[in-house]
Amino acid sequence: METLKFKTNIKCGGCIANVTPFLNKLPAIGKWNVDTQNLDKILTIEGNPGIDSQEVIDTLEDAGYKAEKL
DSSP states (O other), rough: OOOEEEOOOOOSSHHHHHHHHHHHHHTTTEEEEETSSHHHHHEEESSSOOOOHHHHHHHHHHHTEEEEEE
């Protein structure tokens, strides 16, 4: 498993509900979560080795959110 972290603008449970179908459709992702208590709203993704961080960023943009790889 490979772990990626992103700074996002996912602020609350409603935002998480909005991005869930988008992130769940990416086959390389095993599991993910967002720390909404962190000032940077950190999205942590665990997935297959070689997971494409740009694909995650693009997917979040499709959902209406921003992400920056840490």
